[in-house]
Amino acid sequence: MASPSARFIFEGRTASPGFARGPLVRIDQAPRTSRPPGTRYEEESALRAALDETADQIATLAGAAGGDAAAILEFQLVLLEDASLIEPIFATIAAGTAADAAWSQGLAEQIAEYQAAPDEYQRARASDLIDLRDRVRAALIGGTGSCDQIPAGAVICAEDLPPSRFLEIDWSEGGGVALLQGSPTSHVAMLARSRGVPMIVQLGTLPRSAGTALLDGGEARLELDPTDAQVAAFETRRVAHVRASALTASLLTGPPATCGSETVGLHINIQRIADLDHPDARYADGIGLMRTEFLFADPAGMPDETTQLSVYEAVLHWASGRPVTIRTVDAGGDKPIPGFTEDGEANPFLGVRGLRLCLKRPEIFSVQLRALARAAVQGKLKVMFPMVTLPAEFIAARELFSGVVAELRSAGTAAALPELGMMVEVPAAALTIDAFPAAFFSIGSNDLAQYVMACDRSNGALGALIDPLNPALLELIRRTVEHGRRQGLGVSLCGDMAGEPRCAAALLRCGLREFSMNPASLARVKQSITAFGRERAP
Amino acid sequence: MTKSRSVINDRVAPNPVNAEGVIKGSVQLIHAVGMHARPAVKLVKLAKRFQCQIAMRVAGRVDWVDAKSLTKVMATRAARDSIIEFEASGADASAAVAALVTLIAQDFPDGGH
Numbered sequence: 001m002a003s004p005s006a007r008f009i010f011e012g013r014t015a016s017p018g019f020a021r022g023p024l025v026r027i028d029q030a031p032r033t034s035r036p037p038g039t040r041y042e043e044e045s046a047l048r049a050a051l052d053e054t055a056d057q058i059a060t061l062a063g064a065a066g067g068d069a070a071a072i073l074e075f076q077l078v079l080l081e082d083a084s085l086i087e088p089i090f091a092t093i094a095a096g097t098a099a100d101a102a103w104s105q106g107l108a109e110q111i112a113e114y115q116a117a118p119d120e121y122q123r124a125r126a127s128d129l130i131d132l133r134d135r136v137r138a139a140l141i142g143g144t145g146s147c148d149q150i151p152a153g154a155v156i157c158a159e160d161l162p163p164s165r166f167l168e169i170d171w172s173e174g175g176g177v178a179l180l181q182g183s184p185t186s187h188v189a190m191l192a193r194s195r196g197v198p199m200i201v202q203l204g205t206l207p208r209s210a211g212t213a214l215l216d217g218g219e220a221r222l223e224l225d226p227t228d229a230q231v232a233a234f235e236t237r238r239v240a241h242v243r244a245s246a247l248t249a250s251l252l253t254g255p256p257a258t259c260g261s262e263t264v265g266l267h268i269n270i271q272r273i274a275d276l277d278h279p280d281a282r283y284a285d286g287i288g289l290m291r292t293e294f295l296f297a298d299p300a301g302m303p304d305e306t307t308q309l310s311v312y313e314a315v316l317h318w319a320s321g322r323p324v325t326i327r328t329v330d331a332g333g334d335k336p337i338p339g340f341t342e343d344g345e346a347n348p349f350l351g352v353r354g355l356r357l358c359l360k361r362p363e364i365f366s367v368q369l370r371a372l373a374r375a376a377v378q379g380k381l382k383v384m385f386p387m388v389t390l391p392a393e394f395i396a397a398r399e400l401f402s403g404v405v406a407e408l409r410s411a412g413t414a415a416a417l418p419e420l421g422m423m424v425e426v427p428a429a430a431l432t433i434d435a436f437p438a439a440f441f442s443i444g445s446n447d448l449a450q451y452v453m454a455c456d457r458s459n460g461a462l463g464a465l466i467d468p469l470n471p472a473l474l475e476l477i478r479r480t481v482e483h484g485r486r487q488g489l490g491v492s493l494c495g496d497m498a499g500e501p502r503c504a505a506a507l508l509r510c511g512l513r514e515f516s517m518n519p520a521s522l523a524r525v526k527q528s529i530t531a532f533g534r535e536r537a538p
Numbered sequence: 539m540t541k542s543r544s545v546i547n548d549r550v551a552p553n554p555v556n557a558e559g560v561i562k563g564s565v566q567l568i569h570a571v572g573m574h575a576r577p578a579v580k581l582v583k584l585a586k587r588f589q590c591q592i593a594m595r596v597a598g599r600v601d602w603v604d605a606k607s608l609t610k611v612m613a614t615r616a617a618r619d620s621i622i623e624f625e626a627s628g629a630d631a632s633a634a635v636a637a638l639v640t641l642i643a644q645d646f647p648d649g650g651h
Contacts, residue, residue, distance in 0.1 A: 071576060071579075072575075074579050075575045075576075075578075075579050075608070078579050078582055078583060078608045079608050079609065082582075082607050082608045082609050083606070083607065084604060084607040084609055084610055085607070085608075085609045110609060113613065117615070121571070121574065122615065125575060125612070128575075187575075306617055306618075306619055306620070307617060309618075309619065310570070310571075310572065310617055310618035310619060313570070313618070314570045314571065314618075317570060
């Protein structure tokens with residue numbers, strides 16, 4: 001049964017980690033009133049004055065904030081001087097529209113264009129324009145839009161929060177941000193991270209009013225009007241977090257994890273480039289799994305070679321010499337992609353997914369292989385295929401890849417065949433691992449557990465059956481690791497259990513020495529590995 | 539920063555003057571994330587320091603846009619590695635194209651004028 005307070009707990013997406021406890025303060029949108037139109041001359045000068053006032057406000061904020069904040073606000077300042085944005089609005093006024101209506105209409109077109117953009121970064125720019133729209137409108141109508149009345153340490157709630165509003169708020173006494181919409185890649189999220197202000201985005205809907213709010217940015221959870229017990233639990237987590245952060249810093253910058261005389265590699269999993277912004281990511285030994293499905297999630301269609309190449313290059317550039325393992329697109333299963341994955345499969349987890357789908361659609365797969373082959377000359381790139389069942393599939397993919405490299409080179413384009421490995425997630429592959437001519441293996445323990453235990457991992461009723469420490473799963477891991485050791489081939493594990501401290505000892509006992517996990521787990525897992533290694537030390 | 543890419547000179551085309559006095563230039567966009575807000579702001583601010591009219595486009599596209607308009611420059615959504623072309627006409631067109639090409643070729647260095 002749900003606790004009585006469960007309806008006051010809301011979940012969103014992390015934009016900036018940390019804790020805030022304070023009154024919930026809703027910042028409302030600019031008033032929707034309009035002003036009666038004056039003469040053409042009056043309207044034109046009103047808009048001109050409002051534009052100047054807004055530019056002054058933003059320039060003052062930029063001057064006070066400096067650094068990255070000033071660079072972000074400069075985007076708005078240059079927009080305010082953009083003739084191709086402003087002149088059509090004056091033309092609308094000349095045609096008889098009131099200044100505020102003309103301004104709002106003109107901005108609405110631009111805002112809609114950004115909101116319709118294919119990538120999240122461009123969409124996030126819409127909030128910078130919405131802020132300009134509201135500031136100029138407030139200047140025209142006479143709304144205050146000021147943040148003077150916000151009490152110190154408040155949890156600010158809004159649909160979205162533009163950078164300029166964020167910078168007007170005094171964060172010296174703590175506080176946090178809870179946004180109903182927003183994006184982790186927005187400018188305001190970058191500011192919140194750099195200033196240590198916790199922020200949750202995409203909360204959906206919240207009650208109009210509430211007293212106290214407990215905001216946990218890392219867990220992306222907001223609790224409203226909490227009970228005493230909730231407050232106590234929150235404070236316990238906060239204290240633990242502060243202690244853990246101090247420990248994390250010393251642990252991650254310390255010597256590498258070891259087990260006996262062997263070094264243990266700690267790599268990270270990423271789903272998109274923004275994941276590299278996590279403060280602990282830089283301490284990783286490399287990227288053990290870069291998923292590429294996000295590239296294919298664009299409603300506009302499949303990503304072209306240049307788009308993919310620029311993403312792969314950006315990641316290699318970030319890694320600056322550390323190894324980067326990119327997994328070719330793993331569509332299907334719980335990740336359908338319109339125009340690519342098969343429709344109407346009765347059981348997509350056992351259907352045409354991963355490499356099975358890619359081999360069926362070489363025209364799409366080849367584009368990714370071309371981009372990867374071109375990226376391979378720029379860093380320590382490794383590529384692996386998902387959902388490999390038979391050696392013949394691996395060989396077919398490798399031949400396709402070699403063909404792509406030869407084609408690029410004969411056209412004079414720099415390209416290389418990267419080191420090729422495979423995910424070990426199908427039990428048949430794990431059981432016949434020595435038949436695969438792969439250069440390295442990465443154990444996908446989530447899918448492997450699901451297939452070995454015959455359990456849908458999203459089915460909560462099966463939680464007890466799908467324990468990753470089940471001996472059947474550990475046995476397959478042990479055999480895979482042992483094969484790698486005998487053949488001198490790398491074996492890592494990139495499923496959720498690599499990031500669970502309680503699993504570290506069991507995986508080390510299986511012989512595993514390469515772990516790949518979300519950046520947030522690095523410190524805790526390193527701690528568990530170090531503790532285990534110390535017990536085992538000679 | 540992308541100091542490791544020391545291939546700037548290979549990527550900058552010369553600026554020929556054609557019969558109509560239009561100055562042209564082209565350069566590869568090496569910025570890691572393409573034409574995002576920061577590089578676009580730098581480009582527009584630089585373009586506005588010149589008197590001449592400056593048009594730009596992504597090579598292969600039909601439409602030219604005003605390089606002095608942040609809205610238009612952002613709307614190109616130019617991706618990394620695309621070739622940016624400029625055309626300028628007016629008294630200081632030559633200097634303008636050279637400055638813009640250099641800005642992009644040097645990957646939008648901080649602390650310009």
